[in-house]
Amino acid sequence: MWQYVLRSKRFALVVLGAPLIGAISIGTSVSAQSWADIGNYSSLLRRAGTQTLVAKDCPSGLFGAFHAGRNALLLCSNNLRDDPAQVWTVLAHESAHVMQHCQQGPLLPDHQIGNALAQIEKQSLSAFQELRLYHQSQRRDEIEARLVQGLPMAEVEALFRGFCGDRLNRHAPKSIPAVGLGDG
Template sequence: MWQSVLRSSWLVLVVMGAPLLGASSIGAPVQAQSWADIGNYSSLLRRAGTQTLVAKDCPSGLFGAFHTGRNVLLLCSNNLQDDPAQVWTVLAHESAHVMQHCQQGPLLPDHLIGSALAQIEKQSLSSFQELRLYHQSQRRDEIEARLVQGLPMAEVKALFRGFCGDRLRRLAPKNSAVEGLGDG
């Protein structure tokens, strides 16, 4: 499904907003095995120009957010458990919003949204139901982010390189290739 998306370039405005994940959405299978995995992926985001921050004073229930205008991804440590799997789920979800920002629009073509919804419902009925909490203008972005958060780390990294690869090449040091930066 994603391979066709990686070769496309739709220019649709990204809806700005900070997503609020429900607690039941965090129960995804382990995607990151260690804090080093999370650190490596965070480094990849930073190399593409996205600032990553950790806050200890987020409102209750907010696990993370992405601010499009400032290109800042925020993780809320006061609402997250000290668990790489939970942190990875939130990081992957928010990085999908970074990818939407890089893409300047949606990640999936319109005809695949129904399949994405079916996949989310199959993975987590509660996550599927929580999509109703979002305004219609944010729903598509959230569908894509919830789909990404359920993917294995290697696939999320590949998607990020596909959607934000031009930023990695543009911001890479002149004396090293992007692939040689040791980001796992």
């Protein structure tokens, strides 16, 4: 199934080579504190209608991907270390693509892209340099995703709620009316 998805034009990939491995742990403020934190954020994504999938057979170097047409986020367990910090970075990156999908466009106004690039360069020179590997048509989306992956978990969740909050409301379970609490 994912071979078909990988050929799609609307598929945003995180292909992380060896130089970026060091940038995976940008800092302790970015890392998930536990696997439970990652599970809770993944649940939030699912409540907004985004499938979260884990594959054990991704191509070498592929850590994660988002397919907008299927609204599916993929984490590649065969290429990720058993490390919540690394998994969180990839999850945050891919969730930025989910936010772009919710927004139906960029997350940042044009005049803030230069500041975003400066912030990415400060966080991780290798992440900054890797942006050159992307086609110009993908670069802005990748700038935003790399910026998001460097934010603390609480900020990423707040951004997700801001950009995709309407989906949370649509996909939220229907409330059950309380019995015996009438006007009367």
